[in-house]
Amino acid sequence: MPDYARYPSLEDRVVFITGGAAGIGGDMVRQFAGQGAKVGFIDLAEEAGRETVAACIAAGAAHAPLFIAGDLRDIDALKAAIAETGRHFGDITVLVNNAANDDRHDWSEVTPEYWDDRFAVNLRHQFFAIQAVVPQMRRAGFGSIVNIGSSCWMIKEDFFPGYAIAKSAVQGLTHTMARTFGPDNIRVNAVLPGWVATERQLQKWWSPEGEAGTMEMQCLKRRITAEEFNQMVLFLAADDGGACTAQSFVVDGGRGPL
Template sequence: MEQDFPYAVYPSLDGRVVFITGGGSGIGESLVRHFCAQGSIVTFIDIAEDASRALVESIKSEGHRAPDFIPCDLRDIEALQAAIRATQEKHGAIRVLLNNAGNDDRHRTEDVTVAYWDDRMAVNQRHQFFAAQAVRPMMRDAGGGSIVNFGSITWMVGDADCPAYVTSKAAITGLTRALAREFGPERIRVNCMIPGWVMTERQMRLWLTPEGERQIAERQCLQDRVQPSDIARMALFLAADDSHMCTSQHFIVDGGWV
């Protein structure tokens, strides 16, 4: 269950332009809601148009500045980078990029084809590089920015039921460190968020079985369930000026699973 605590407000995020991939549901939805609540100018992309438009209306009804939603399949890199350019043209330089989008469908090694493997890399990893490539010049010219790439603890624990996904998420740690070193002189910070088993609607519907509950009880140090909001609050910190000397790191939010 979500818990009612007084959480931080980050003045540096008020009015800051933020771009979020996969913002229509799950962790992405929570990211959109939390950054809008901070007063950020948020644009998000997703392929789920109905859910995304409903999210925009929900945030508007709560009295926050409504985010912009751009329908986009981020496997189409030209469309992704066009959405980034459109955001800059409308709102100014993007100062925060949250590379959140991904898909952890289960699969077995013997069933993986070349086409499926390439698609998993496109869905989970390739777009993160090209989104960072697109925002870099505007962040540099604006005096800096924050890029948060989203990984997963699956590569740390070696999950056996999704090898292509595990591979793509492991690659994000290397990508993060390489970009942090290259972009650092331009005051662009690049970090990797590594969520544990987050209780999104999809995870609970597909995989939170009694066996899964027992696994959480055995593996997590903390017995509360990791919520999308737990990930969003760490992302707020990494996006804000409060973390201005944090870069080239991975930040694990998993209740102590690994």
């Protein structure tokens, strides 16, 4: 078992995570809760969200996470969830914009409606979550915003153009907002995963040929787990990452960019 770091500065820190019910997000909720943080999270998957809360409690988390069921495409619902988390735990000082959907699609079949939905699911909510949470961070006097991007567009994967293009904009969002909020002592960084072997990825997209291709490109010849990906998120959320802002960190086992 890996022996990961513990960050004293995350104890009692209020964290809000989008898409925290399962996959990378579910592990993220468990990791922050295990660090002693007070975690609120939003997701469409109600059963999985409740299971994640139960898992945190069973593992002895100091604070039971607050799960709020909601659709991130509904910006009013997102803002309400952020406000509710602030009322429940106190001012949010860590925001992780994690939620996304990488469903495969063919460029020739994309409609304007589907294009807009890809941006609503993968990008738009990140900006509006930042807009909603920054007043709480300003009251607290500090904050860390971590936007989850993707390395897929860097290595020119072409089987989900709406997703890849939306994710490429996460870095522009990150760098712009880092400049905007630097004077408020609010840091903004991006973490870009490669192929992380979550249950969803293994069930929906895995194939022997696909994994063989990934292993050929990666320097590390093994699967990357959500647990180890999230160590970078924890570092950036904690005081240990206090000098890092306007940066993009690729966690992909050395797969790219090419």
